[in-house]
Amino acid sequence: MNSTKIHLSKLDLHYGKQHILKNIESEIPEKKITVILGPSGCGKTSLLRCMNRLTDLHPDAHLSGKILIDGTDILSSNEDITNIRKMMGLLAQRPYPLPMNIFNNVAYGLRISGRKKKKYLHHRVEHYLKLVNLWDEVKDRLHDPAVALSIGQQQRLCLARGLAVDPQIILADEPTSALDPQSSQAIEEKFMELKEAYTIVIVTHILRQAKRIADYVIFMYMGEVIEQGPVNEFFENPKQEKTKEYLKGMFY
Template identity: 70%
Template sequence: MENPKIKIENLNLHFGNQHILKDVNLEIPKNKITVILGPSGCGKTTLLRTLNRLSELNTEAKIKGTIRIDGSDILNTNEDVTVIRKKMGLLAQRPYPLPMSIYNNVAYGLKISGRQKKKYLDKRIEHYLRQVNLWDEVKDRLKDPASALSIGQQQRLCLARGLAVDPQIILADEPTSALDPISSQMIEEKFVELSSNYTLVLVTHILRQARHIADHVVFMYLGEIVEQGSAKDFFENPQQERTKAYLQGQFY
């Protein structure tokens, strides 16, 4: 792959004496949607949380290898970890809006980047809420607490908050699993749109979703990468027996 956005080499992660990620080698293309698939417990969430250096918050974690973003290693570096994390927005399985108003949830992202003027904030907040198709639903109640929104709306709000930090990469861990079908579809369509400007890494269990929006697919099993490739090759012509079995629904 030419100029991958993220390149992982010989990544190994232990939690205590458990070997969770085993010699992971992976390339993630820039401004595309990469989907990570694999049965429960295979290490998808751990891999995602290692990309933005959240895994190391577990004091039991031992991490070796390199993760290069645009060529520079983000694991073995003196760079401030908060600067590294700011390059990536993380969308979790359930929305975690901050305990504040709808407006302030998005303003929070902007304020930590140092922009404070009310007029500027108002404009940007409208921009990000429009970007996630939420503006029309919330424009008359921006001061309401975010918790008053439906789960699907909250997830879109969290996406808006993430975008406001101006990341290059969006990491999403089963972001639609708590959502109704309409909200899920909205998020999927949004991801496709965002992929022209952002690198997206999406963990999902939903094969239909993967087939629908993936450009690139990574399949994991028991902490190892079994197969990776373009979505077309992966779904139409999988090489490994394990991949074939998974695609046929023989194990989850």
């Protein structure tokens, strides 16, 4: 039931001389929503980016420690980096649709991994657009450019694009911060459904959002994990002073 999907062990991240993540230890449960919480600049986004090794893109980044996914260390394994990344769908702060039409945005991940049969692609695209509740809104204009969609629709499209390559994990970096309340709610509800099948890690600084959707919370401050635990315990009975201070800023 409570098996660990991602195991972070002694994880350190440096950008040049800056020490961004300090000795992170955490176990992220499978098929649950884990929220990484903390003030801006605490390293929560960096932690998320470590998990699919987007930190590789940063030329001065140095990552050490272990990130075990289902027991395999993705930092030292010989596995192709593209396969590692494919296991994880990424949802960014703002939607960044690829410069192509709606259909191709979803089909992109499938195409580049060699799935080119039209019928198959069409079937998959429809499936994932339905999964994110976008199908009815776009089915008549699949060949319109993706940027013509509203920003909330774009974010759902990006989610569908990430899901289309059949990942096991969804990484989301403040996925609702650019959205209006309705679109945010749509995304949140979608996450609640998706956790049946996916392990979801969400970065946010919105306490109420964390409280609404999280099963498990990791609270970070200044590059360190201060406290982590199941959501109820975290909010109702925080153990660390820092956590208490942080939660005091909460209004509801």
